[in-house]
Amino acid sequence: MKTIEVVAAVIYNNGTYLATQKGDGPFRGQWEFPGGKIEIGETKQEALIREIKEELSLTIEVEKWICTTEYDYPTFHITMHSYLCRMIEGKPILNEHQALKWLPAKDLNNLKWLPADIKTVRLLQE
Numbered sequence: 383m384k385t386i387e388v389v390a391a392v393i394y395n396n397g398t399y400l401a402t403q404k405g406d407g408p409f410r411g412q413w414e415f416p417g418g419k420i421e422i423g424e425t426k427q428e429a430l431i432r433e434i435k436e437e438l439s440l441t442i443e444v445e446k447w448i449c450t451t452e453y454d455y456p457t458f459h460i461t462m463h464s465y466l467c468r469m470i471e472g473k474p475i476l477n478e479h480q481a482l483k484w485l486p487a488k489d490l491n492n493l494k495w496l497p498a499d500i501k502t503v504r505l506l507q508e
């Protein structure tokens with residue numbers, strides 16, 4: 383099975399975390415932490431900063447690794463690295479997603495997350 387390596391940004395602001403809802407594609411309508419695939423020659427931090435700029439027009443600072451998750455989807459395996467990130471500049475703009483929500487940790491459960499994200503959500507709630 384094909385493996386993809388992805389970085390995900392858990393962006394916090396005022397006691398809330400940013401969740402984004404997928405637009406088009408097989409996971410349409412499900413929620414994720416913004417991010418994407420690491421490109422060749424990039425560090426994980428560089429990939430996160432690039433993806434968040436592309437997807438949300440937001441400048442972030444990567445603060446701390448949260449966890450790495452291995453998950454098997456029906457057609458590929460994902461290795462996903464989640465990082466806690468701080469907003470430095472901008473206001474999120476939906477360049478690729480259909481919606482966003484800022485939620486306190488206790489309310490993150492109310493969303494239908496991509497399965498690979500469940501572990502990260504649980505760690506935020508501890």
Ligand SMILES: Nc1nc2c([nH]c(=O)n2[C@H]2C[C@H](O)[C@@H](COP(=O)(O)OP(=O)(O)OP(=O)(O)O)O2)c(=O)[nH]1
Pocket residue numbers: 386388389390409413414415416417418419420460462496497498499
């Ligand atoms: N960004 C992100 N992707 C996630 C999360 N959870 C999860 O299972 N994924 C999966 C969904 C996608 O199949 C894959 C990320 O691919 P993507 O399509 O967002 O990455 P990308 O922007 O680099 O994609 P592209 O350039 O190839 O279109 O990882 C998550 O929290 N954030």
